[in-house]
Amino acid sequence: MQTEMKPLEVVDAPMRTVVGTTKTYDMQSRTAIPAQWQAFFQADHQIEQSVAGAMYGICADSDSTGTFQYTVGQEVTNRSATLAPDLCKVELSEGRYAVRRAFGPMSELPQVFDLVFNKDLPAKGLKQRDGACFERYPDDSRNSADVMAYEIWVPVQ
Template identity: 30%
Template sequence: MTLQPISPARHEDGRTLYLAGFAERFGMNDLSGLPLLWQRFAPHIGHVPGRHGHDSYGVCYNPDEQGGFDYLAGVEVNAGQVLPDGFSTLTLTPQHYAVFEHRGSLQCLKATFDGIFQWLPRSGERQADAALFERYPAGFDPADPDAVMEIWIPLQRK
């Protein structure tokens, strides 16, 4: 099956985000641990000290040449928040982003990412050396065929 590139829903200048949650290292050849990370984190979502807002975030950062990357499943918190043992923190600095919508079950998320990364080289844009993230609204159900979430791809400023 040949996927078609998808266009961004919009471009947006992000703001500083202070995130806290659970983080692990993954490789592109085996992403099976991502749902398990979210399953471990999910019971904490409404109980993270200093939580700010209602969205949850999945952040890919620190990529390497072998396809490895760190991934944080987390929520936004107040800067400098003291957190329970086992939590990781990550600060995202302001970037310019292309924002894409993913509609439907997370089982099809890879197809959306594939479409984004087909769009990117054809768009004239260049990805910035910064974290990309998924933004999940409150109440997001990963199995709901009508669910909507966003993927934020950092772009180099022109």
């Protein structure tokens, strides 16, 4: 199956707080991110006041060597909730985002990311601003082990 994509949108979003687990990767080790997702689900974290309906994968704190922090988690309504020792909190900034919505094999997600950064943003004259980029995985009745609905959110000026 080929990935189905909707046209790039530019939306204004409120600040969000996500609670989850974080690990460090680089462009070579990023292939291990699916194992982080599996470990998150297997741990069956009890995240207080989580918002039903979506999961998040957040890329933050990237540096010039290509190293970045990746968080798997759920949005929460209580920003000051006490966290279990193995969990962390990530704030997603309020503001304007370029959003690409897609449905397809997760193996194609890196190519969709590349499309957003290398074609979509330049074609719209958009520049990335400070803030984390993230994937949002909404509930979708079509989701299966092989294909999923997902959204790529990039903070833009």
